[in-house]
Amino acid sequence: MTTARPASLSASLPALPPPPAALRRLIARLPVHPPSLLLAAALNRTLRPRLPDDAAAALAGHTVEIEVRDFGVRLRLALRDGRFHSAPDHGPVTLRIAADAASYLRLLRGNDDADRLFFERALVMEGDTEYGLLLKNTLDAIGPLLHWPAPPR
Amino acid sequence: MNTRIALTVGPVLYYWPRRTLLDFYAEVAESPADTVVLGEVVCSRRHEMKADDWLSLGRELAACGKEVVLASQALLESAADLRAMHRWADQPAFLVEAGDASALRALAGRPFVLGPHINVYSEPALREHAALGAIRWVAPVELGLDALALINPPAAPVAGGPGADTPIATEVFAFGRLPLAFSARCFTARHFHLNKDDCGFRCIEHPDGLLLDTTEGQPFLALNGIQTQSAAQHCLIADAPALRAAGVRRARLSPTAQHFGTVTALFDSVYNSGADALAAAAELDALSLPGGLVNGYAHRRPGLERMPA
Amino acid sequence: MSASTHAASPPPRKPRLVCPAGSLRALTLAIDAGADAVYMGLKDATNARNFAGLNFDLAQARDGIAYARSRGREVLMALNTFADARAPGRWFTAVDAAAGLGIDALICADTAVLAHARDHHPQLRLHLSVQASATTQEAIEFYRERYGIRRAVLPRVLTLSQVEQVCRHSTVEIEVFGFGSLCVMVEGRCALSSYATGQSPNTAGVCSPPSAVRWEDGAGGVSARLNGVLIDRYAPDEPRGYPTLCKGRFDVDGTRDYALEEPTSLNTLSLLPQLMDMGIAAIKIEGRQRSPAYVEQVTRVWRAAIDDCAAQPSRFAVQPEWTAALGRWAEGQQHTLGAYDRPWR
Numbered sequence: 001m002t003t004a005r006p007a008s009l010s011a012s013l014p015a016l017p018p019p020p021a022a023l024r025r026l027i028a029r030l031p032v033h034p035p036s037l038l039l040a041a042a043l044n045r046t047l048r049p050r051l052p053d054d055a056a057a058a059l060a061g062h063t064v065e066i067e068v069r070d071f072g073v074r075l076r077l078a079l080r081d082g083r084f085h086s087a088p089d090h091g092p093v094t095l096r097i098a099a100d101a102a103s104y105l106r107l108l109r110g111n112d113d114a115d116r117l118f119f120e121r122a123l124v125m126e127g128d129t130e131y132g133l134l135l136k137n138t139l140d141a142i143g144p145l146l147h148w149p150a151p152p153r
Numbered sequence: 154m155n156t157r158i159a160l161t162v163g164p165v166l167y168y169w170p171r172r173t174l175l176d177f178y179a180e181v182a183e184s185p186a187d188t189v190v191l192g193e194v195v196c197s198r199r200h201e202m203k204a205d206d207w208l209s210l211g212r213e214l215a216a217c218g219k220e221v222v223l224a225s226q227a228l229l230e231s232a233a234d235l236r237a238m239h240r241w242a243d244q245p246a247f248l249v250e251a252g253d254a255s256a257l258r259a260l261a262g263r264p265f266v267l268g269p270h271i272n273v274y275s276e277p278a279l280r281e282h283a284a285l286g287a288i289r290w291v292a293p294v295e296l297g298l299d300a301l302a303l304i305n306p307p308a309a310p311v312a313g314g315p316g317a318d319t320p321i322a323t324e325v326f327a328f329g330r331l332p333l334a335f336s337a338r339c340f341t342a343r344h345f346h347l348n349k350d351d352c353g354f355r356c357i358e359h360p361d362g363l364l365l366d367t368t369e370g371q372p373f374l375a376l377n378g379i380q381t382q383s384a385a386q387h388c389l390i391a392d393a394p395a396l397r398a399a400g401v402r403r404a405r406l407s408p409t410a411q412h413f414g415t416v417t418a419l420f421d422s423v424y425n426s427g428a429d430a431l432a433a434a435a436e437l438d439a440l441s442l443p444g445g446l447v448n449g450y451a452h453r454r455p456g457l458e459r460m461p462a
Numbered sequence: 463m464s465a466s467t468h469a470a471s472p473p474p475r476k477p478r479l480v481c482p483a484g485s486l487r488a489l490t491l492a493i494d495a496g497a498d499a500v501y502m503g504l505k506d507a508t509n510a511r512n513f514a515g516l517n518f519d520l521a522q523a524r525d526g527i528a529y530a531r532s533r534g535r536e537v538l539m540a541l542n543t544f545a546d547a548r549a550p551g552r553w554f555t556a557v558d559a560a561a562g563l564g565i566d567a568l569i570c571a572d573t574a575v576l577a578h579a580r581d582h583h584p585q586l587r588l589h590l591s592v593q594a595s596a597t598t599q600e601a602i603e604f605y606r607e608r609y610g611i612r613r614a615v616l617p618r619v620l621t622l623s624q625v626e627q628v629c630r631h632s633t634v635e636i637e638v639f640g641f642g643s644l645c646v647m648v649e650g651r652c653a654l655s656s657y658a659t660g661q662s663p664n665t666a667g668v669c670s671p672p673s674a675v676r677w678e679d680g681a682g683g684v685s686a687r688l689n690g691v692l693i694d695r696y697a698p699d700e701p702r703g704y705p706t707l708c709k710g711r712f713d714v715d716g717t718r719d720y721a722l723e724e725p726t727s728l729n730t731l732s733l734l735p736q737l738m739d740m741g742i743a744a745i746k747i748e749g750r751q752r753s754p755a756y757v758e759q760v761t762r763v764w765r766a767a768i769d770d771c772a773a774q775p776s777r778f779a780v781q782p783e784w785t786a787a788l789g790r791w792a793e794g795q796q797h798t799l800g801a802y803d804r805p806w807r
Contacts, residue, residue: 055515113753116791119725121701130514130672137515140753141485228648229598230624254594254601270651272594274544274665277574281608295653295662296547303547334647334654334708337619340722344714365721366713367692373712374654381647381722383657449660455689456657 036075036086039066043077043084046145055138056082062094062131063087070100095132099123110144155397158424159187160417161324163407164194164224166332166377168356171201173410178210180414182217185421188403189214192224192241194252194268196339196378197234198352204240211247224250227270228335228379250291261285264314269293269326269405270335276304276311283313283321291324291405294331294387297453298399301325307400322402327389328416329407330362330375330382330442331456340376360410364443372444373457384444388437389451390423391430412440476772477742480538480637481761482750484516489526489537491758496765499536501569502526503667503750508556509540510593511750512667523563536566540750542591544572546665554578561586569615570594571650576609589637590614593650593664597624599631606634613637613743618728619648626740635743640730641760642748643793646708646723654707659689670706686710703793727792731764731785734771735778756791763787 051059059079064087066075076087087093099107103122106112114136117123125132139145162181165174181189191207191214193199202210211221225238229252241249242259250266251257257271266289273279279290292301301323305311310320341363342352356363362375362382372384389396389404396404404424406416419436422428438446449458481497483489489500503509505517518526523539530537539560545553553575560568561583568586570576571593579586592615596602602614613635616625629636647654652669656662659674674689683697686705693710696702703709703725712721728748730737737745745768747760763784771778 058514110753110755113756113791115704115752115793116756119701119703119793126677129675129677133672134514136753137484137513137751141487141515143487143754227651228595228619229601230620232627235598235600253598254596254604255598258600258604258607272544272572272650272664274572275547275550275574277550277577278545278572281573281577293653293664295656295664300547331653331657333657334652336647336722337621338646338723344717344721363714368695368711368713368718369692370713371691373691376714376721381654450656453660455660456653457691458660 035073036077039075040077040084040086047142048082048084050142051138055134058134059131059138062128063092064135065093065096067096067098068101068104069098070102093127095125095127095135097123097125097132107139108145114140155393155425156402158393158396158401159403160185160420160424161188161190161222161403161405162186162417163326163329163405164190164192165408166195166330166380166382167360167362167408167410168196168199168201168354168378169360169410170357171206173360174202175210177408177413178214181417182214182219184414184417185425186219186406186417188220188222190222190224190250190405192226194224194226195335195380196356197226197231197237198349199354199356199378201357204237208244208246215247220248221246222248222250222266224268225252225256227252227268227332228337229253229255230337248289251287257282257285262315264288264319266324267291269332273304274300276306279304279311279321283311283317286315287313287321288319289322289324289403291326294326294333295450295456298325298392298395298401298451299453301401302399305400307398310400323400324403324405325389325396325401325451326387327396327404327406328420329386329405329409330384330444331387331450332380332382332407333374333456334381336379336381339378340381341378344376361442375444383447383456384442385447385457386437386441386444387448387450387456388434388441388446389448390420390437391434392448392451393424393430395451409442415440475738476768477738478744479761479764479768480744480746481757481764482642482747482752483526483757484511484513484750484752485754486518486522486526486529488750488754488757490529491754492761493530493533493535495758495761497535497761499538499566499744500526500530501538501540501746501750503540503542504556504559506552506556507546507665507667508543508553510542510591510663510667511540512543513672513751516751520559520563523565527563527565538567538569538589539563539565540569540591541575542569542571542593543667544593544664545574550574554582557583557586567613573609576605576611580609587612590634591650592617592639595648595650597628597648599628602628602632602634615639615746617648618645622733622736625737625742629740629742636741637744637746638730638737638742639728640745640747640764641788642728644723644726644728652708655688658691658707670704675705725793729788729792731767731788732780734767735775738771738775752791759787760791 063078078087215221223241250268252268267287269291305323313321339349341356342349356378362377365374375382375384419433423430423433447459450456452460478498480499481492483500483502492500503517527537557579567589569589569591571591588611590605590611605611615637655669663669676687678685685695686693693705708722709725714721
């Protein structure tokens with residue numbers, strides 16, 4: 001398993017209008033936990049049912065940190081016992097992902113490609129590269145988590 | 154007594170002046186090498202030696218008791234490249250070593266040698282090529298010795314030759330900078346900001362290739378025209394027991410600009426006269442090019458590693 | 463050369479658009495966006511894009527084939543690595559599985575795999591993979607005579623005039639790469655990745671494997687390493703690339719540069735009229751490892767371009783919006799004609 005320390009970041013994609021400063025300060029002061037809990041609940045509803053068993057097994061037991069840079073928010077998640085959970089604020093993570101909200105939205109809608117965002121440094125992945133690729137490929141195969149289109153057939 | 158491991162002097166992969174080449178082969182003629190592979194396998198623009206020059210050199214080496222093999226180019230791109238390959242395939246005097254599938258087609262039905270750039274990775278693949286008439290197999294450099302034993306089993310070698318009655322002999326790349334990749338692009342010309350078709354033949358200035366280091370100064374690769382090699386020299390001098398166990402009958406020594414006579418003598422003394430392998434390895438270490446000696450591939454490890462024998 | 467004595471039937475006027483699919487979702491999007499054929503691989507080392515989370519199991523392959531067939535399109539299976547000496551049977555089982563699925567063609571490079579298909583599934587259509595590195599008409603003829611291949615994918619090293627030369631003499635269909643990441647080395651004959659990592663792309667199906675990649679932040683910027691070997695180091699504001707070995711920056715004679723290849727992409731859109739003139743049977747888009755979004759949008763552009771060119775070849779012009787759309791997806795954000803033009807010539 002590979003590990004790496006955080007690398008420096010900077011945005012280059014046209015972003016959403018920045019959130020108002022007051023809101024940003026408020027969000028940044030919130031502990032990691034409540035937003036992580038919300039995201040875990042959302043993923044258990046939208047992603048978990050579509051996650052193939054082999055992918056779920058391979059992804060389980062690792063903590064992933066997701067940073068929304070322009071909102072100053074960090075979330076930590078882990079897949080355990082078949083469900084997404086919020087993970088502790090401190091301690092090691094297998095993978096750290098950092099991007100602006102606009103980039104995440106484009107990825108969630110299936111409008112963009114993580115490789116492309118990565119080439120442009122709009123998306124930074126740090127830590128276990130193999131785990132990151134597994135996550136990326138699994139999410140790509142599942143398709144957009146927002147505006148799910150009618151499944152093929 | 155162990156069976157002899159025959160020594161093959163591989164083709165000169167670099168562009169050397171004609172005089173240097175002829176001096177080199179004069180020394181080879183006096184060396185304990187059994188077989189000499191002649192011909193330009195990397196770049197068809199190199200012109201110090203014409204086809205007839207190679208053929209007459211071959212006759213001289215044969216007269217000195219060496220087995221001579223003519224190698225065809227690994228990457229054929231033009232009609233002229235194809236003609237050069239056919240020139241070798243059509244001559245009756247010497248065995249030919251196939252560099253690509255065009256050569257396989259031209260040589261089918263005759264005894265010939267499978268060069269290291271023909272992709273044979275399994276026993277069924279070797280059988281496919283044996284059916285063409287191959288009698289000798291130079292294994293791809295990245296294969297481990299365990300794979301060689303599976304592909305051409307020492308106890309029951311694959312039968313080749315036009316009559317399907319000649320056990321194929323396994324030859325392993327045993328010494329030299331490893332030929333790792335080919336491109337249509339000339340990296341030497343690129344380094345000098347020259348066009349490939351107007352390259353000034355700058356590779357003649359780099360008799361062992363042009364060294365490429367990582368940004369940390371670690372010698373990593375060597376540029377040799379359209380070929381990329383390892384900076385380190387692959388060296389299996391201390392691996393003779395493992396070679397024999399894997400059924401290897403021949404070892405290829407890839408020419409270097411300096412000390413090649415010493416290299417050949419050391420391999421012969423260790424492989425075939427029982428000389429001390431570690432002492433010989435230490436001597437080769439002292440003579441090695443930047444990058445040192447490696448043998449990882451033989452042990453199914455990254456090629457750049459050095460494993461104890 | 464005897465090509466004229468058994469010349470191929472006249473090539474189809476419009477080259478078929480062959481698009482990548484790393485997942486069922488990419489396959490359906492490619493077909494909806496106008497791909498004539500989609501190529502895919504199984505979830506193992508039998509194909510050259512063997513990455514975790516990518517590719518098809520048998521049930522997904524069945525669904526993908528049904529989806530394509532109901533719309534009159536084809537599915538090709540890439541079985542284009544070389545059977546590993548320790549377990550060649552896995553490759554043969556994959557051939558049997560492909561035949562059982564009713565795949566439209568198998569894309570292979572290994573003579574052992576080709577022979578198994580020829581001997582056990584004579585009805586199965588065979589394409590010669592780019593991994594077989596057949597650069598001449600005689601090499602292609604070798605594979606046709608012995609294994610009955612019906613199409614050959616040309617290595618990306620050839621110039622346009624060399625492609626034309628091969629096309630003119632070939633007795634099988636010719637497929638060329640149109641768009642995607644570029645291998646500067648001859649495919650199927652590159653041991654750079656195994657030299658550094660021990661894993662051969664030829665047998666394991668992965669180049670510069672992610673398990674060997676490490677990113678490190680330090681005083682000099684971010685370092686990308688492959689099994690410890692420093693491939694590149696990026697200043698904080700520099701765009702980064704995946705540390706594919708041949709696309710790194712190295713020192714040669716005191717000069718630090720992309721000594722082998724800059725991270726650019728191949729794009730032959732502007733060559734479309736010439737390619738069609740030569741009678742190219744199919745144009746391939748690279749990128750089974752890329753997202754369905756990439757596949758969909760690149761397919762859409764090439765569909766439009768091929769249709770345009772076929773309708774009015776003499777008036778074909780690359781539309782600025784095509785260039786812009788493809789530019790968005792290109793690695794290194796650059797377009798080159800790659801080896802087909804060879805600016806270094």
